[in-house]
Each structure stands twice: as C-alpha cells, then as structure tokens.
Amino acid sequence: MENLSFEESLEKLEEIVNKLENGDVPLDDAIEEFKKAMDLVKICNDKLNDAEESIAKIVKDNGEIVEFNSSQ
C-alpha cells in the first residue's frame, strides 16, 4: 500500500468510505476496511505534509538537471 501514488491512495480511500457508508458490510470486514482506510489517510497526509518544498529545476539540453534560477 505504501507504493501507491497519492492519487491511487486517495481513490482507494474514497472507495472504502463509500463502501462503508452505503454497503451492508459485516462488522468484522468493516473494521478491517477501517484499519486500511486509516493507513491510507496517514499515507495521504504524509505525502501532503512532505516538508520538502518543491524545487524548480532546469533541464539542460544534455539532460543535466540544475536548480532553476530565474535571473539566469
């Protein structure tokens, strides 16, 4: 589950929420799904709170990637 992209995690989370809200899920299964959902919430939040600020980089013609500096 850790390998899911943010979008996949979010989609999976939505799917579980809808299932639990609409479906007639037996309690044991519901608890199982709930645990999964909480893991997904954590994965999503971790990704959203990724402290590293996005960095703009410039790709040179030779494929080398360097930090982008607009004054260049």
Place this chain on the structure above:
Amino acid sequence: MEDKTFTVSEINKYINRILKGDPNLKNIQIKGEISNYKTFPSGHSYFTLKDETSQIPAVFFKFNKDRFLDFEPENGMKVIIKGKIEVYENDGKYQLYVTKIQKDGIGDLFARFEQLKKDLDKEGLFKDTHKKEIPKYPQRIGVVTAQTGAAIRDIITTIKRRYPICEILVFSTLVQGSQAAPQIVRQIKHAQEFNIDTLIVGRGGGSIEDLWPFNEEIVAREIYACKIPVISAVGHEIDFTIADFVADKRAATPTAAAELAVPSIQEVKNNVDQLSNRINKSIEDKLLENKTKLEYISQKNVLKNPETIYEIKGMRLDSLISRLDFSSKNIISQNRTRLFKLENSIVLKKPEEIIKAKREAYLKNFNKLEVLNPLLTLKRGYTMAKSGDKVISSAKDVKVGDEIDIEFNDGTVNTRVI
C-alpha cells in the same frame, strides 16, 4: 561651372548632399522583401530590399537593431522598413539606412492561421476524443517556455503557492522568431524522457508575430503526438493559437495554466480530512448499530435467564406427558367402562333370573301345549280309539272284527268291532 573637374569623392559627396536635402528621403517608409540578409561580426546587418522588378541595398546598424528589432529578419520575409536614403560615398551607391523593420503581411499570417486551423481540424487533431485527462495530483510538472520572462516566473510562483509538494522541470526554449518552433518541438520531445505528469507549453503575451511559433504546424503536431498531457498557455485571454486547439487543455495565461495543472493543497487536505471524518463516523455508526443489536438480543429472556430454555422444553415435555397420560387413561377408562358393563350384565350377575325367565317362558309354552293335549280331552269324558299306536280318527279306518283299543282317561279297554 562647366569647366570644373570633380574628383570621385567630390561628386559622391555632392550627390549625397542633394539626397540628404530632400525631406522625403530623410524619413521614408518602404515595403519589400528581404534578400541576401547578412550579419557581420560588427553586429551590423546588410541585405537587399526588393520587389518584383527592382531592388535597393539596405544597412541595419547594430545600434538600431538593439533598440527596435524584436524578431530575426529572414530572406523572403515581407517587411515594411522605416529609414532614410543616403549615398554610401565609398562605393558610390545610394542605400537605405534602416531604423526599424516591421513584418508586412499580417493579413497573410491570419490567412495562414485560418488555413492551418482548418486543415488540422479536418485531420482530427483537435478532437475531444484525443484529449488526455490532466492528472489531478501531479508530482512533476514540465514547462516548455523561455527561462527568462514573466511566464516562467508566474508558473513557478503559482505552483509553489498552490501545491508546493510538486516538482517543476523547466525546458527552456526560444518562444519567438524563426528558431523558436523547432526548439519548442525539441523540448517537448525532451520533456517526455523525464517522467513528467503534465507539460505546460507556452509564453507570455505579445504580437501575433511574437506568438507565431505556437501557430506553426510542427509545434501543433508535436503537441498532438506528446504522450504527456499538455496544457497550452500562450499569451493573454484573447489570444488563440493552433497550439491551444491541439493541446489537451487550453489555459488563457501561464498563471491559469499553473492553476489547471495543480490542485490547491489546502483543498486536497480538506478532502482527506473529510474522508477521514466520514470513515470514522461510519465505523462509529457501525459499532453503535452492532452494540444496540447486541443489547437488544441480550435483553431477550432466553439469554437473560437461560434456564427458561429448559423451562420451555420442560413445559413441552409436560404437555406431551399429560397428553400421553390423558390418552392412556382414556383408553383404560374406556376399557374399564366396557368391562364394567360386561361385569354388570345380567347374564353374569343374575343367571337365576334368566333361568327363571326361561322357565316362565317355558311354562307358558307348556300350558299352551297342555290345552292341545288329547289326554286332557279324555279327562273331560272323551275317549280315543287307537289301533296299536295309531289314533283312529275316522270310522272308515276300521272294519268289523278289528281289534281296537279305546283309551279312557284312566285306562284302556280292548274291544272288537261288531
């Protein structure tokens, strides 16, 4: 003056003075087509301006180029030139000293634009079915634009503000002039090697000539062929280019392109929070529902007083026993009644009465018999004639001389018929 002999320099200078004295030639506007365009190491450019039948040499000094030129002149280009005409005395030729070059034939550009748009549309390059969806949560955005200028700054600022967890890769290219289109094409190809989610291709606003590279067919075809979803962002709201039609999504400005490319992280966080709340609520509901159910069930008598199970079973057993009891008793009592009846029957209980009754009946019958007894008749004085044992009931049955017995009540007399 007829005898005066001029040097070459003098005559050229003289002619030049005449030309310079003509106000029309001082500030003149000429249209024509550029040919033999050459730039020297000095930075000055030389070319010939011509029409179908005539031509004039032209020089464009670096000083003026730096100030007024916003595109790269090319051979065959139709232009309108502002400048003056003077003599270049060294060569003895008059020439056009250019101060400003403007592209002519903007009408032609529109015609080309419309034609290309029509052709590509017919070919199906603008079809909605071919448009790719823009990823909702990109991790890496590519931008093909000039690395200097407002467009890239606006895009980076907007993405960092809205969705700072996304990486931006810039693929720098010229965005105007004749070299721009091939560079844009090369950078779109290049960008596809970098695992990019969405590609923004564009530039800031400008004249139709400035935006022209984004109307070039090669750029349109490269955007169409691009494996990554492309957002076009060329110029301002009102500018539409071929790139806009062929891109998967058109943004009015570079800033708008950035807004289309990434979600607002705050909205996404709210969404995750909401989902988290919903899942918590639904599991709480589920637990409560089950708890209520459990309580309801545990309130049931059977679980509260498990012995009632036995009670109920016991009651049923009792009922069965009592039914069994009843029916067996019934059978017994029926039989007993029958037996009782038999026991109490007269035959068994008072046989003498039956005998008596029988005897009475017998006597009754007997008396009846006695009435018929001939002996009783004899008693009343009658006699009975017999022959042997046979009673003689008719006179014809005897003949004279027959010995007969006459029976009386109290004895028999043997006699003979005479």
